[in-house]
Amino acid sequence: xxxxxxxFYGICFASVTWAISLYLFWQLSKSASFDSLTPYSSISxxxxxxxxxxxxxxxxxxxxxxxxxxxxxxxxxxxVNSEKLIKELQVVAQKxxxxxxxxxxxxxxxxxxxxxxxDEGHKIHAFNVLVSNKLSFHREIPDTRNNLCKDxxxxxxxxxxxxxxxxxxxxxxTLLRTIHSILDRTPSEYLEEIILIDDYSDLHDLHSNxxxxxxxxxxxxxxxxxxxxxxxxxxIRARMFGARKATGEALIFLDSHIEVNVGWIQPLLAxxxxxxxxxxxPVIDIINADTFTYTSSPLVRxxxxxxLHFKWENLPTGTLSKAxxxxxxxKSPTMAGGLFAMDRNxxxxxxxxxxxxxxxxxxxxxxxxxxxxxxxxLDIIPCSRVxxxxxxxxxxxxxxxxxxxxxxxxxxxxxxxxxxxxxxxQQRPDAKGLNYGDVTGRIALRRRLKCYDFDWxxxxxxxxxxxxxxxxxxxxxxxxxxEQDKFQPWHSRKRNYIDQYQLKLTNTSxxxxxxxxxxxxxxxxxxxxxxxxxxxLWYETDKSELVLGQLLCLQSGQPSPYLYKCHxxxxxxxxxxxxxxxxxxxxxxAGTCLGVDKPKIGAVIMMKLxxxxxxxxxxxxx
Ligand code: LR7
Ligand code: MN
Numbered sequence: 001x002x003x004x005x006x007x008f009y010g011i012c013f014a015s016v017t018w019a020i021s022l023y024l025f026w027q028l029s030k031s032a033s034f035d036s037l038t039p040y041s042s043i044s045x046x047x048x049x050x051x052x053x054x055x056x057x058x059x060x061x062x063x064x065x066x067x068x069x070x071x072x073x074x075x076x077x078x079x080v081n082s083e084k085l086i087k088e089l090q091v092v093a094q095k096x097x098x099x100x101x102x103x104x105x106x107x108x109x110x111x112x113x114x115x116x117x118x119d120e121g122h123k124i125h126a127f128n129v130l131v132s133n134k135l136s137f138h139r140e141i142p143d144t145r146n147n148l149c150k151d152x153x154x155x156x157x158x159x160x161x162x163x164x165x166x167x168x169x170x171x172x173x174t175l176l177r178t179i180h181s182i183l184d185r186t187p188s189e190y191l192e193e194i195i196l197i198d199d200y201s202d203l204h205d206l207h208s209n210x211x212x213x214x215x216x217x218x219x220x221x222x223x224x225x226x227x228x229x230x231x232x233x234x235x236i237r238a239r240m241f242g243a244r245k246a247t248g249e250a251l252i253f254l255d256s257h258i259e260v261n262v263g264w265i266q267p268l269l270a271x272x273x274x275x276x277x278x279x280x281x282p283v284i285d286i287i288n289a290d291t292f293t294y295t296s297s298p299l300v301r302x303x304x305x306x307x308l309h310f311k312w313e314n315l316p317t318g319t320l321s322k323a324x325x326x327x328x329x330x331k332s333p334t335m336a337g338g339l340f341a342m343d344r345n346x347x348x349x350x351x352x353x354x355x356x357x358x359x360x361x362x363x364x365x366x367x368x369x370x371x372x373x374x375x376x377x378l379d380i381i382p383c384s385r386v387x388x389x390x391x392x393x394x395x396x397x398x399x400x401x402x403x404x405x406x407x408x409x410x411x412x413x414x415x416x417x418x419x420x421x422x423x424x425x426q427q428r429p430d431a432k433g434l435n436y437g438d439v440t441g442r443i444a445l446r447r448r449l450k451c452y453d454f455d456w457x458x459x460x461x462x463x464x465x466x467x468x469x470x471x472x473x474x475x476x477x478x479x480x481x482x483e484q485d486k487f488q489p490w491h492s493r494k495r496n497y498i499d500q501y502q503l504k505l506t507n508t509s510x511x512x513x514x515x516x517x518x519x520x521x522x523x524x525x526x527x528x529x530x531x532x533x534x535x536x537l538w539y540e541t542d543k544s545e546l547v548l549g550q551l552l553c554l555q556s557g558q559p560s561p562y563l564y565k566c567h568x569x570x571x572x573x574x575x576x577x578x579x580x581x582x583x584x585x586x587x588x589x590a591g592t593c594l595g596v597d598k599p600k601i602g603a604v605i606m607m608k609l610x611x612x613x614x615x616x617x618x619x620x621x622x
Contacts (some may be wrong), residue, residue: 106130106131106134106135106292107128107130107131107290107291107588107591108586108591108610109130109590109591109592109609109610110609110610110611111609111611112609114130114591115591115592115609117129117130117133118130118591121171123395124169124171124203124395125169125170125171125174125391125395126289126391126392126393126394126395127171127174127257127289127290127292127389127391128289128290128291128292128589128591129171129174130591131290131291131292132171132173132174132177132292133173135173135177135292136177137173137176137177137179137180137181138180138181138184139177139259141181141259141261141294141387142294142295142296143261143262143385144261144283144285144294144295144296144297144385145261145262145263145382145383145385146326146327146382146383148323148324148326148327149263149267149326149327149382149383150263152267152327152383154266154267154269154270155270155273156189157273158190158266158269158270158273159190159248159249159250159269159272159273159343160189160190160191160192160248160249160250161190161191161192161248161249161250161251161252161265161268161269161341162192162193162194162195162243162246162247162248162250162251162252162344163182163191163193163194163195163251163252163253163254164195164197164239164242164243164246164251164252164253164254165178165179165194165195165196165197165242165253165254165255165256166196166197166198166199166235166238166239166241166242166256167196167197167198167199167201167256168198168199168200168201168232168235168238168396169201169202169203169206169395169396170201170206170256170257171257172206172209172210172213174256174257174389175196175210175256175257176213177259178254178255178256178257178258178259179194179196179220179224180220181258181259181260182194182254182260183219183220183223185260185261185262185263185264185265186260186264186265187265187266190265190266190269191223191265192246192247192248192249193223193224193225193246193247193248194223194224194225195224195225195227195242195243195245195246196210196224196225196226196227196242196256197227197228197229197238197239197241197242198210198226198227198228198229199229199232199233199234199235199238200228200229200230200231200232200233207228210226211226214226225245227241227242227245229241232359232399234357234358234359234360234398234404235359235360235363236353236354236355236357236358236359236363236408237353237355237357239253239353240352240353240355243344243347243352246344248344249343249344250268250269250272250341250342250343250344251341251342251343251344251347252265252268252339252340252341252342253338253339253340253341253342254338254339254386255338255339255388257287257388257389258287258338258339258386258387258388258389259287259294259386259387260385260386260387261285261384261385261386261387262385263383263384264282264384264385264386265384266384267280267381267383267384268280268282268341268381268384269341271329271341271379271381272341272342272343276343276345276346277343277346277371277375277376277377278329278376278377278379279335279340279341279342279371279376279377279378279379280329280340280341280342280379280381280384281302281332281335281336281339281340281341281378281379281380281381282339282340282341282380282381282384282385282386283297283299283380283381283382283384283385283386284297284336284338284339284386284387284388285297285385285386285387285388286387286388286390287387287388287389287390288389288390288570288571289389289390289391289392290570290571290572290574290588290589291570291571291574291588292389294387296385299315299320299326299330299380299382300312300313300314300315301313301314301315301330301331301332301333301380302332302333302334302335302336302368302380303333303334303462303464303465304333304334304365304465305427306423306424306426306427306468307424307427307428308362308365308409308412308413308424308427308428310334310335310336310337310364310365313464313482314482314483314484315330315482315483316464316481316482316483317480317481317482317483317484318483319483320483326382327382327383328382329379329380329381329382330379330380330381330382331377331378331379331461332378332379332380333368333372333378333461333462333465334364334365334368334369334378335364335367335368335378336364337363337364337367338364338388339386339388346376350370350371350374350376350449351370351442351445351449353366353367354366354408354411354412354415354442356411356437356438356439356441356442357404357407357408357411358398358402358404358407358408359397359398359402359404360394360398360404360405361404361405361406361408361409362404362405362407362408362409362411362412363408365409365412366408366411366412366415366416369412369416369417369454369457370416370446370451372452372457372461373416373446373451373452373453373454373456373457374446374449374450374451374452375449375451406428406430406431406434407434407435407436407437409424409428409431410431410434410436411436411437411439411442413425414436414439415439415442415443415446416446416454417454418453418454418455419454420454420455420458423467423468426468463478463481464478464481464482465478466478466479495541495547495550495566496541496542496543497539497540497541497542497547497550498540498541498542499539499540499579499620499622500537500538500539500540500622501537501538501540501620501621501622502530502532502536502537502538502620502621503536503538503585503594503618503619503620503621504530504618504619504620504621505527505596505599505615505617505618505619506581506582506617506618506619507614507617508527508599509529509530510527510528510529510530510599510600510601510603511527511528511529511530511531511536511621512525512526512527512536512538512594512605512618513525513526513527513528513531513533513535513536514526514535514548514563515604517535518534518535518548518549518551518552518563519551519552520563521552521563521564521565522562522563522564523552523562523563524560524561524562524604524605525554525560525561525562525563525604525605526602526603526604526605527596527599527600527601527602527603527605528601528602529601530621534548534549535548535549537549538554540575543568543570543574544570544574544575544576544588545566545568545573545574545575546575546585547566548563551563552564552565552566553565553566553567553573554573554575555572555573556572556573556587556589556590556592556607557572557607558590558607559606559607560604560605560606560607561587561594561605561606561607570588570589571588571589572587572588572589572590574587574588574589575587575588576588577618577620579620580620581618581619581620582613582617582618582619583617583618583619583620584610584616584617584618585616585618586610587607590607592607592608592609592610593607593608593609593610593616594606594607594608594616594618595607595608595609595612595615595616596608596615596616597615598615599614599615
């Protein structure tokens with residue numbers, strides 16, 4: 001790879017952080033206090049389904065945030081502070097029955113051909129291509145909106161949107177699912193067009209296959225325009241290129257690996273209609289990169305740290321204290337970047353994007369600062385939900401090996417942050433002396449738009465942001481200003497065990513046990529004569545982890561699984577079986593099963609294709 005090392009490590013770090021940050025945030029936000037917020041803490045989740053409607057005791061006030069939006073039912077009590085109510089609204093929706101099992105089977109590597117597709121897919125796309133290939137372009141996903149959202153009726157008179165999707169080397173079926181989810185779930189009167197911008201992809205046949213697909217499908221052809229840049233521009237200039245061709249009154253930017261949910265577009269367009277300087281962000285649900293399961297995200301907002309990395313953050317205390325707060329726009333200091341809706345002329349008037357930014361990174365904070373500082377506002381819209389494939393790493397880099405995120409962030413700092421840029425420079429000493437190009441055009445824009453300064457932004461938009469200059473007292477107060485999850489239903493911190501058993505190779509008397517002490521991270525697993533001992537006793541959790549002696553989790557690896565600290569993020573620690581004897585034990589992330597080469601004492605447990613019954617069938621000895 002001709003990436004220079006720091007850059008390569010940089011993007012790996014940034015993208016790993018990125019991909020898991022929402023998930024971690026989700027985990028973290030379940031914990032009651034900051035002290036216990038270790039990323040891999042063992043907090044158990046209880047995600048009950050949304051109750052059908054226990055809200056009908058006249059308990060809730062209906063939302064009425066937009067003049068034009070009418071609610072089916074009249075207003076009830078104005079102030080409700082019922083913990084129960086809040087819990088019900090904040091609870092994560094349940095996946096449809098059978099959903100899990102279907103996806104599990106889809107991921108199973110059955111042949112060497114499957115294995116190849118899966119491994120190459122991972123290299124190029126960093127998600128499970130084998131599963132995505134098998135899913136329908138029109139698959140159903142759980143409707144993750146809360147019940148109040150379902151009662152909001154939006155004005156029919158909304159601006160139509162041009163949807164802008166740029167992509168570089170996207171996996172074709174995943175991109176087609178993105179497009180079909182939009183066509184299937186967007187009333188046609190609100191969809192002006194979908195503009196796809198191929199950012200000079202060099203994946204064999206991608207462009208021609210996509211062109212062919214569009215031309216062969218009438219409905220798609222009628223709605224979709226495919227453009228291609230003349231060289232690799234990066235997502236910032238590629239989006240500008242697409243937006244300049246758009247004709248809709250509104251623009252909606254989306255990533256190329258998403259699925260929009262029921263009723264996603266109306267709340268976004270209604271928000272823009274209220275005021276052309278409103279910028280609206282949907283709640284970004286999680287499409288798991290290993291399994292493509294779709295799960296709901298909690299209501300959180302966008303922030304950043306002084307390394308100028310975007311992060312998810314708890315809402316200010318009291319933001320969700322009444323029922324109507326669950327349908328109201330939630331003020332957000334920043335956006336994640338990939339998914340947002342904005343009036344098209346306002347996008348232009350506000351200076352589009354900074355065209356001096358390359359490939360990936362930083363543009364999301366730049367546009368967030370610009371929106372707030374130059375007279376607009378930015379909100380997350382709880383009733384609009386769009387799923388996004390969160391990857392564990394970014395599978396591409398800058399063609400010249402530059403750290404584009406760092407360079408782009410430097411531009412942000414120099415144009416928008418005034419003296420506060422020093423905090424960034426202290427945080428990133430490696431930015432010193434880096435050539436960030438010419439920013440005079442952007443500084444002139446800031447002057448022309450008569451924007452507030454960064455100090456105003458911090459004080460009025462993001463007063464909860466910790467400053468390096470804050471003393472302990474101030475930091476404490478800022479922390480206290482954010483919600484501490486007191487209403488969340490997931491208080492219990494113990495792991496939930498649902499079963500316990502030894503894993504015995506079928507037709508033998510050999511069981512899986514740790515090679516080393518059960519406390520040793522990294523220990524491999526081997527076959528030994530079955531003995532009712534701690535080092536052979538597997539505890540299964542409600543998250544499908546296998547925890548040996550209630551200590552370490554079984555984690556898939558190549559070629560062998562091993563014991564590791566439980567990270568609660570599924571994937572390589574998520575194991576499926578039939579719950580009865582003669583079952584394969586299948587790992588979600590690997591797509592392969594527990595097996596051995598030979599059924600003899602001392603044989604090391606390996607990850608094997610799931611198809612050889614004599615060497616990968618297990619009995620669960622309870
Ligand atoms: O050179 C490129 N050219 C492109 O067209 C590089 C990327 N792209 C495309 C790419 O195919 C994809 O459709 O641009 C889109 C975004 O790239 P991703 O998916 O690799 O980015 P990401 O999802 O890891 O990163 C987030 O931050 C980026 C910062 O530049 C962008 O703002 C992304 O849009 C943004 N994604 C989201 O906000 C989705 C939710 C993630 C969260 C939290
Ligand atoms: Mn993305």
